[in-house]
Structure formats: C-alpha cells, structure tokens
Amino acid sequence: MNGTLQSVLHPAGLDAAVISQFAWVLFGAGTLIFAAVMALLVLGLRDNATPLRPGLWIAGAGVAFPVLVLSVLLVWSTWRSARLVPQSPNAALSISVTARMWWWEVRYRDPGSGREIVTANEIHVPVGQAVYVGLNASDVIHSLWVPALSGKPDMIPGRVTGLTLRAERPGVYRGQCAEFCGAKHARMALHVVALAPDAFRDWLQRQAEPARKPQGALLERSRAAFLEQRCQSCHTIRGVAETARRGPDLTHVGSRIRIGAGLLRTHQGTLAGWNADPLAVKPGVFMPAAAGSDGESLRALAAYLEHLR
Numbered sequence: 001m002n003g004t005l006q007s008v009l010h011p012a013g014l015d016a017a018v019i020s021q022f023a024w025v026l027f028g029a030g031t032l033i034f035a036a037v038m039a040l041l042v043l044g045l046r047d048n049a050t051p052l053r054p055g056l057w058i059a060g061a062g063v064a065f066p067v068l069v070l071s072v073l074l075v076w077s078t079w080r081s082a083r084l085v086p087q088s089p090n091a092a093l094s095i096s097v098t099a100r101m102w103w104w105e106v107r108y109r110d111p112g113s114g115r116e117i118v119t120a121n122e123i124h125v126p127v128g129q130a131v132y133v134g135l136n137a138s139d140v141i142h143s144l145w146v147p148a149l150s151g152k153p154d155m156i157p158g159r160v161t162g163l164t165l166r167a168e169r170p171g172v173y174r175g176q177c178a179e180f181c182g183a184k185h186a187r188m189a190l191h192v193v194a195l196a197p198d199a200f201r202d203w204l205q206r207q208a209e210p211a212r213k214p215q216g217a218l219l220e221r222s223r224a225a226f227l228e229q230r231c232q233s234c235h236t237i238r239g240v241a242e243t244a245r246r247g248p249d250l251t252h253v254g255s256r257i258r259i260g261a262g263l264l265r266t267h268q269g270t271l272a273g274w275n276a277d278p279l280a281v282k283p284g285v286f287m288p289a290a291a292g293s294d295g296e297s298l299r300a301l302a303a304y305l306e307h308l309r
Contacts, residue, residue, distance in 0.1 A: 006147045006174040012194070013149035014166050018083050025076070029069065085164045091132035095123060099135075099142035099155045099177065102184040102285065103248055103261040110208040117207045118236070120248030121261050123192045126200040127167050135161045140182065146175035146192050154179060167194035172257065183284045189262025210239030211251050211308050222304030225297055229290060237308065247287065255309040260285075272302035 011017040043049060096107040108117040125131045135144060137155040144163065145152030148171075153161050167173070177188040195203060214220045223240065226232070232241030238251040253259070256266050260282050264270040276298050278287045290298060 006176060008147040011148055012167055012169055012171060012173060014083065014085050014168065015150045015164075016148055018080055019151060021080060022077060026073070029073065033069070085130055085166050087132075087162055087164050088130075089132050089134065089162060091130045091164060093126070093129060094132045094134060095125075096134045096136070097123065097144065097155075099137045099144070099181070099188075101139050101182050102177075102188040102282075104188075104190045105248070108204060108207070110204065112205070113208060115208060117204070118249040119207060119252065119256070121190050121258065122256055123165075123190065124200060124203055125165055125167055125192060125194055126197045127170050127194050129197065130164050130166045133163045133165055135163060141179050142177050142181045142188075143179035144175065144190075145178035146173050146190075148173040149175075149192060152178040165192065167192070170194050170196060174262065184282060187261060187263055187282055189258075191257055191262060193257070206255075206309075207252055211237045213239075214304065214307070218300060219304050219307060222300040225301050226304060229293070229301075234287070250305060250308060253308050254306045266306070268299070268302045268306045271305050272298045275301055 008016065008020055008023065011020045094109070098105040098107075104121050104123075106119045106121075106123055108119075109115075110117055123133070133144075135153060135155045136159070137157045139157060141157070142155040143152050144155060146165070149165050149167060150163055153163050155161065171194050173192045173194065175190045175192060177185055179185075181188065214223045226237070227241065232244055234244050234247035236242050236244050236249045236251065238249075254266065258264055259266050259270060259274055260278075263282060264274065274281055275290045276293070277289045278285050279289060290301075293301075
C-alpha cells in the first residue's frame with residue numbers, strides 16, 4: 001500500500017481480513033442467488049413451461065430457501081467473528097485520537113518518561129502488536145476508517161469509544177473520516193504508519209524529544225519569525241512554545257508524511273504555500289493566511305518547520 005489509496009480489497013490487518021471475507025462471501029452468495037433467479041425466469045418464460053403450484057413456490061423459494069441461506073450465513077459469520085481482535089483498552093500500547101474540524105490529534109504516552117506525546121494526522125503503530133485506539137471528537141460526529149486495517153467506529157463528542165488495530169505487515173495505510181462532518185469532510189484524511197517494533201520504539205523516542213534547535217542564522221531568524229507572527233497562539237512546538245492547543249502540535253511536523261490532514265506532501269514548498277494562504281489550499285480551514293509576509297519570510301518559516309523532524 002503506497003499511502004495514497006485506500007481499499008478494503010487489500011487487507012493488512014486481522015480485522016480487515018475478516019471483514020473482507022464477509023464482503024466476498026456475501027457478494028458471492030448474492031451473485032449465485034441472482035443467477036438462480038434469472039435461470040428460473042428464463043425457464044418460466046418458455047412456451048412449454050410447466051406451471052407449478054403457488055403454495056410450493058411460497059414454501060420452497062419464499063420460506064425454506066431464505067431460512068436455509070440465512071442460517072448458514074449466520075453460523076458462518078458468528079464463527080468468523082470470533083477471529084476479530086478483542087476491543088480491549090488493556091492492550092500493551094494505547095493511543096488517544098481526537099477528531100477535530102478538520103484534522104486528527106494523536107496522543108501517546110512515552111513509556112520512559114511518562115510524558116504525553118502529541119502529533120497530528122498520523123498514527124504510528126508497531127507491526128504484529130495489538131494497539132488500542134481510544135476515540136473522541138471535539139466538535140461534531142466523526143468516524144475513523146482505515147479500510148486496510150479495520151472497521152469504522154463513530155467518534156462522538158463527550159463519549160469515548162475504542163478500536164483495536166493490529167497491522168500484520170509494515171506499510172503506510174490511508175484512512176478517512178467516514179462520517180460527514182462539515183464542508184471539508186472530504187479533505188479529512190490520515191495515515192497509519194506500521195513500523196517494525198524496533199523502528200517504532202526509535203520513532204516514539206524521537207517524538208518524545210523537544211524540537212530541534214535551529215542550526216544556522218537562517219533557521220534562527222525563521223524561529224524568531226514563528227514567534228513574531230504569533231503562530232504559537234494556536235500551535236505548540238515543544239521547547240519553543242508549549243501553551244497552545246487549538247491547532248496541530250508542530251514539534252516534529254517536518255517528519256510527517258503530509259500536512260493539511262493528508263492533503264499535501266510535507267516539504268518546504270507545500271509548507272510555504274500552506275502558510276501563505278491555507279484557505280486557498282483547503283477552503284474552510286480555520287487557520288488564517290500569513291498576512292503581510294513577503295516571499296522570503298514565508299520561505300524562511302517553511303525551512304524552519306521542515307527542519308523540525
């Protein structure tokens with residue numbers, strides 16, 4: 001999976017594999033029933049067709065056949081449902097995801113320091129390990145759906161729901177809000193990054209560190225520009241400004257695959273364009289344009305954000 005497509009036909013997790021089997025079996029059974037009905041229709045339209053008693057049709061095709069088919073599917077689906085990953089908050093790793101209009105806040109707990117680690121729009125998980133994802137919403141009803149890994153639970157303000165993810169192989173899996181949440185619903189994506197356990201521990205350790213110190217005069221000036229433009233009113237950068245909670249935490253924004261909730265790949269060009277006029281890129285977003293900033297200032301600010309890895 002390259003992270004740009006999302007498909008239920010290529011499951012990479014245990015739950016997604018079971019759900020995919022359900023879909024294929026139901027699709028196959030429906031196709032066979034449709035073909036049988038069409039065959040009976042053709043036979044019935046023949047000139048020499050033999051009439052059958054209505055009571056026989058009602059008892060056979062209207063009662064016995066549906067009861068038999070639905071009973072078989074019920075028994076099979078009950079047996080297969082036992083293979084779904086248990087939804088337990090007692091998993092070895094727990095993550096908290098809060099859906100907002102229109103981005104995702106993701107929180108981890110550093111096992112070493114106990115400090116909370118906040119990222120945005122990406123969920124990193126270790127391969128082969130069940131991860132419990134606590135779900136909440138801050139404004140309206142959302143829904144988290146990563147088709148290659150799981151089903152799609154709703155995220156309701158004031159109520160905590162949960163989902164257990166288990167990725168069976170490394171990769172980047174694209175997800176999407178599956179509940180209409182507003183004008184920018186279609187542009188509210190996220191990515192699940194499944195890493196080998198050692199790589200995941202390294203990633204989590206790096207995320208627990210404060211922001212990298214600027215290297216060089218340009219990045220020093222860029223950091224100052226971040227503060228002068230009052231970006232810290234909405235965004236936290238640990239080690240620089242840590243009080244804001246309105247927008248995504250930018251401490252390691254340069255290490256993320258995309259910005260704008262899955263909209264643009266992360267590099268200096270997209271960061272500069274986003275800061276210059278985010279409403280042009282994603283109409284309806286709450287972030288204002290960097291009014292009064294010239295091109296050089298925008299490029300410098302983008303360089304600073306890009307180096308935050």
